Amino acid sequence: MRLLIDTAKSSRTVLLVVGTVCARTTGTITLQRNCARNMSTHIKDIPVIRDVRSMRDFSKRLHRASQSIGLVPTMGALHAGHLSLVRQALAENDHVVVSIYVNPTQFGVNEDLNSYPETWDSDIASLRTLNDSIEAQRVPCASRISAIFAPTTKAMYPLQPPTSEIDGPGSFVTLSPLGSILEGASRPVFFRGVATVCMKLFNIVAPDNVYFGQKDVQQTLVIKQMVRDFHLDTTVRILPTSRDADGLAMSSRNVYLGVRRRAIAPILYKALSAAAECVASGHRARVDIMEAAREVLLAEQLRQAKLDGEHRVLFDVDYLSVADRESMNELDQIEASKGAILSGAIKVHALEQVGPDELTGAGGDKIAVRLLDNVLVPAS
Numbered sequence: 001m002r003l004l005i006d007t008a009k010s011s012r013t014v015l016l017v018v019g020t021v022c023a024r025t026t027g028t029i030t031l032q033r034n035c036a037r038n039m040s041t042h043i044k045d046i047p048v049i050r051d052v053r054s055m056r057d058f059s060k061r062l063h064r065a066s067q068s069i070g071l072v073p074t075m076g077a078l079h080a081g082h083l084s085l086v087r088q089a090l091a092e093n094d095h096v097v098v099s100i101y102v103n104p105t106q107f108g109v110n111e112d113l114n115s116y117p118e119t120w121d122s123d124i125a126s127l128r129t130l131n132d133s134i135e136a137q138r139v140p141c142a143s144r145i146s147a148i149f150a151p152t153t154k155a156m157y158p159l160q161p162p163t164s165e166i167d168g169p170g171s172f173v174t175l176s177p178l179g180s181i182l183e184g185a186s187r188p189v190f191f192r193g194v195a196t197v198c199m200k201l202f203n204i205v206a207p208d209n210v211y212f213g214q215k216d217v218q219q220t221l222v223i224k225q226m227v228r229d230f231h232l233d234t235t236v237r238i239l240p241t242s243r244d245a246d247g248l249a250m251s252s253r254n255v256y257l258g259v260r261r262r263a264i265a266p267i268l269y270k271a272l273s274a275a276a277e278c279v280a281s282g283h284r285a286r287v288d289i290m291e292a293a294r295e296v297l298l299a300e301q302l303r304q305a306k307l308d309g310e311h312r313v314l315f316d317v318d319y320l321s322v323a324d325r326e327s328m329n330e331l332d333q334i335e336a337s338k339g340a341i342l343s344g345a346i347k348v349h350a351l352e353q354v355g356p357d358e359l360t361g362a363g364g365d366k367i368a369v370r371l372l373d374n375v376l377v378p379a380s
């Protein structure tokens with residue numbers, strides 16, 4: 001179920017744009033820069049930086065040359081959604097750094113960090129393919145993925161070992177109450193871990209812009225609040241959720257869904273879309289909007305319950321939310337001028353019985369998968 005990637009090294013001709021001067025607008029200042037940088041040598045090896053000092057030296061050098069840096073933080077297991085963030089970052093910055101780091105402190109003690117998909121080779125291959133496609137387009141002065149920052153946990157957490165305990169030792173960034181509602185209620189250390197690792201990454205990479213997907217809406221608000229409240233000198237860019245054709249939000253965890261579970265996975269998006277339609281048709285009250293979403297989920301649960309263990313997919317609704325677009329506080333009533341976030345999470349259970357010919361996902365469909373999604377109600 002991995003991304004299909006062409007790992008063959010194509011023999012490329014190097015585009016030498018010696019001496020061309022490009023104009024690029026960074027904020028309000030237009031920078032002139034010489035395009036010949038980095039282009040005289042064809043670097044076959046991907047620049048992977050593993051320690052803090054080297055990453056910092058690298059970004060200092062770029063900043064001294066007045067070049068902008070976009071950072072796309074990831075935990076690897078890259079999919080098309082990540083790649084669209086990278087593409088946007090390439091369009092908006094002179095240099096792009098993609099970080100790949102599976103952050104232990106955002107996994108709770110009872111959550112299985114070890115089951116998180118690690119796909120280093122295919123991640124590198126997909127970044128290389130994306131980078132090469134830019135080279136193939138021969139756009140003068142196009143930005144490149146200049147480095148992959150893949151630090152060790154020893155480098156990221158000087159106080160060893162990093163803790164996943166709520167009251168454990170360590171230095172953490174907590175955001176209250178935003179970090180403890182919704183996703184934070186199910187996963188108490190999650191946003192503390194996310195905010196902490198992003199604070200570290202932002203301090204190390206010193207990016208001008210950072211890129212996140214709308215899919216993890218609460219995460220985007222946590223990051224925005226952290227950047228604002230700690231006066232971090234970076235701009236948070238949030239891009240729309242990438243979806244498969246049937247609406248399922250792309251997620252690294254989707255690799256765990258075999259054919260049977262994958263088939264019902266878009267139900268959450270369908271439910272949230274029904275809620276959004278309810279709003280679009282003039283309803284403003286939480287009860288009505290919730291009802292529209294619940295109806296869709298309940299109908300599917302009933303349908304599945306009638307099947308036997310070899311055919312059904314059981315799932316629970318973790319939460320549904322109609323919330324404020326900044327605080328994520330629950331709303332009883334949507335104000336048209338403010339809009340809202342309609343979000344939810346479902347837990348798709350492990351399959352009870354797997355048929356001999358059944359196409360299973362990673363882990364044989366024995367791992368329960370939490371799916372998240374959200375739909376924005378724009379302010380009108």
Ligand SMILES: *[C@@H]1O[C@H](CO)[C@@H](O)[C@H](O)[C@H]1NC(C)=O
Pocket residue numbers: 038042043045046047127128131132135144145146147148
């Ligand atoms: C992207 O291409 C540039 C220019 O060819 C190269 O310097 C850089 O190492 C490449 N990065 C990746 C991740 O392949």
